[in-house]
Amino acid sequence: MSNAQRSIPPVGFGLWKVPNELCADTVYEAIKAGYRHLDSACDYGNEQQTGEGIARALADGLCQREDLWVTSKLWNTYHAKEHVRPALMRTLQDLQLDYLDLYLIHFPIAQAYVPFEKRYPPAWFFEPEAAEPRIEFAPVPLHETWKAMEELVVEGLVKKIGICNYTTGLLHDLMAYSSIKPSVLQIESHPYLTQENLIRMAKLYGMEVTAFSPLGALSYLELNMAGAQDSVLEQPAVKQAAVRLGKTPAQVVLRWGIQRGTSIIPKTSKPERLKENLALFDFALDDAEMQAISALNCHRRFNDPAQFCEAAFNTFYPIYD
Structure with missing residues (x-):
């Protein structure tokens, strides 16, 4: 099967918030444990270390x-x-790769340009040292960005292109003007935010869907964007399934994500969790368990620019209604 025909592996390793000093070793250990799907981003600030881990794994013949x-x-x-x-090209240089399997528009948000030599990665503030730093935006339509993304595919620098954090309205618009259609939609999704309409629509358009933060609140506790009371792992529907199956509550929630047809990108720096998060294919939830976990949906979004942009970056900028 050619790379262009491949489907995204169902379980990936998410690089968001992996500390730089641990990142190279963690990536190496993830590949050693069997991960073949790595989810990175310029904004995570650890692509250079991710590249070091990949290079070492390839040099050692792990894959x-x-x-x-x-x-x-x-x-x-x-x-x-x-x-x-x-x-x-900066991302490829940092990752020590000749091409990407998938390149995504991270947010449907255009910010003012920050040159590499001034600050990389540029993050959210335009002038972090200003007396009252804020996000500054740029009048760049999404169709301009997408056309430039399409050129990367034509050039052979990326195999597939896609989007993150889009709504159904933006998907409809994108499908109307794109020459090369998006292959993947990446969105926040977990039992508290099932996003069923969006996932269904993306699949009708022929896209695969990746769920980030598949365990919900666990990704946000250290950022003070969630509390322990927000954990889906304590829900009776999850715990009952875990007892029946002899699995951990986290494995149950991750299995729910795979079984509903999304790929998932959990993150961990703990070796035992690396293996646990991959061990999802020797059991299945029954229909009643799937329905009970899906019924936990309360539209609880943890990664919402309307909240974190205002709280952390002094700028109100919602993208979801």
């Missing part, structure tokens, strides 16, 4: 490059057509 599915994401400050290719 071949074509065995890996490596995803990265275009940051908000690089949406203008003249900045898309340079942003990708």
Whole structure:
């Protein structure tokens, strides 16, 4: 099967919030444990270390490059057509790769451009040292960014392109103007945010769907964006299934994500969790368990620019209604 025909592996390793000093070793250990899907991004600030881990794994013969599915994401400050290719080339340089399997628009948000030599990765603030730092936006339409993304596919620098954090309205618009259709939609999804309409629509358009933060609140506790009381792992429906199956509550929730047809990208730096998060294919939830976990949906979004942009970056900028 050619790379362009491959489907995204169902379980990936998420690089968001993996500390730089641990990242190279963690990536190496993830590949050693059997992960073949790595989910990275410019904004995570650890692509150079991720590249070191990949390079070491390939040098040691843990796998071949074509065995890996490596995803990265275009940051908000690089949406203008003249900045898309340079942003990708910087990511490829850091990852020590010749191509990406998938390149995603990280957010449907265009920010003012920040040159590499000024700050990389540029993050959210335009001038972090200003007396009252804020996010500054750029008048770049999404169709301009997408056309530049399409050129990367034509050039052979990326195999597939897609989007993150889009709504159904943005999907409809994208499908109307795109020449190369998006292959993957990546969104926050977990039992508290099932996003069934969005996932169904993406699949009708022929896209695969990746769920980030598949365990919900666990990704946000250290950022003070969630509390322990928000954990889906304590829900009776999850715990009962875990007891029946002899699995951990986390494995039950991850299995729910796979069984509903999404790929998932859990993150951990703990070796025992690396293996646990992959051990999802020797059991299945029954229909009643799937329905009970899906019924936990309360539209609880943890990663919402309307909240974190205002709280952390002094700028109100919702993208979800």
